[in-house]
Amino acid sequence: MxxxxxxxxxxxxxxxxxxxxxxxxxxxxxxxxxxxxxxxxxxxxxxxxxxxxVAAALVIPGRVASQQPVGPATTSTSTSASASASGGPAPVGTSAGAGAPSSPSAPGSLTSAGSSDSSTSPSSSNSPTPTTPTAPSTTPPSISQIGGTPPTCQATQLGPNPLIHRGVAGGSLGITVTFTNQSTTACRLDNSVALWHAEPGQAPALVPTTSGGNYVPVLAPGGKGTALIQWVDGYGGYSTSAPECAHPTHYHGLYLVDAGAKFTLPGITLDVLCGGVSADWTLS
Incomplete structure (x- = not known):
């Protein structure tokens, strides 16, 4: 080639x-x-x-704007705003809580739709206060409720032999001494239960007692009033080293003094190892 x-x-x-x-x-x-x-x-x-x-900046705002919710709240707000601007009354029937009514209601009052006024925030002071029914009183009637202050009972009205009972309740020992008005006129017992003790070779002395402040019983003819005396049974759940048990005491030769008379409590001794002695009048 x-x-x-x-x-x-x-x-x-x-x-x-x-x-x-x-x-x-x-x-x-x-x-x-x-x-x-x-x-x-x-x-x-x-x-x-x-x-x-650039494409994202143009597309995303358009989607956000198109997805904004359009509902009753927006409509009612815009409608209320336009009504306020034009001087007309606010429309009735918009969603609850949107816009204030044309005439203000009292705080906490109910609108015709059954909802509270949206212009007033709820508070506990506007809520109705429930009424609690008063329980019937179980306190013994006072002297004034019975009809005046009768004279103090005399020994002859109470009789020489009150009823004496012993008992145990809830870790406590107790005795009750019940007096009966045997006369035809009302009388009242002494203001407090006077419990005495007489130790051998010592002068009689009052037993230190505490009282719950019960009313003094007023005895109608045939009525009864009871002295309730209580003390702790043994240690009664106390520790032997508890301060309440630091001064155990024994009371002998017990008797009550009321209406100027002495009412003996034969065979009863208070062995108070812890705590003290309480004495109150109760109605029988």
């Missing part, structure tokens, strides 16, 4: 007349081409990112 041989000879001659560039120049040419490619790639990426950001 003579044409191919001629073409090959021409290429060889051209290469011989055009020497190849030096190695440093070749590296410089390659570096410039690499730099141009990097600039092109970076510019392309920047343009793409900018385009995405």
């Amino acid at each position: 003579p044409e191919f041989d001629e073409m090959l000879a021409a290429v060889r001659a051209d290469c011989a007349t055009r020497p190849l560039p030096e190695a440093e120049e070749l590296r410089h040419i390659g570096s410039r081409r690499t730099h141009r490619r990097r600039v092109l790639v970076t510019g392309t990426v920047a343009v793409a990112v900018t385009g995405v950001a």
Whole structure:
């Protein structure tokens, strides 16, 4: 093929007349081409990112605006605002809690829809106060409730032998002494239960007692009044080292004094190991 041989000879001659560039120049040419490619790639990426950001800024606000709820509260608020601006009355039938009524109601009052006035925040002071029924009193009647203050009972009205009983209740020991008005006129017992003791070789003395402050019984003819005397049974749950048990006491020769008379309590001894002695009048 003579044409191919001629073409090959021409290429060889051209290469011989055009020497190849030096190695440093070749590296410089390659570096410039690499730099141009990097600039092109970076510019392309920047343009793409900018385009995405612009698209997002245009699309997202439109979606948020289109998704805003439109309901009775918005409608009633705008309607009330327009009515207030025009000077007209507020519309009736809007949702509860939206807009103030045209004429103010009393705090906490109910509207026609059964809801409280929205312009007034609820508070405990506006809430109705429930009434609690009063329980019947179990306190014994006082002297004034019975009809005045009768005279103090005399020994002859009470008789010589009151009823005496012993008992145990709730960790306490106790005795009851019941007096009966045997006369035809009303009388009252002494203001407090006077319990005495007489120890051998010693003068009689009052037993220290505490009282709950019960009313003094007024005895109608045939009526009864009882003295209730109580003390702790043994240690009664106290520790032996408790302060209430620091001064155990024993009382003998017990008797009550009422109406100026002495009423003995035969065979009864108070062994008070802890605490003290309580004495009160009760109605029988």
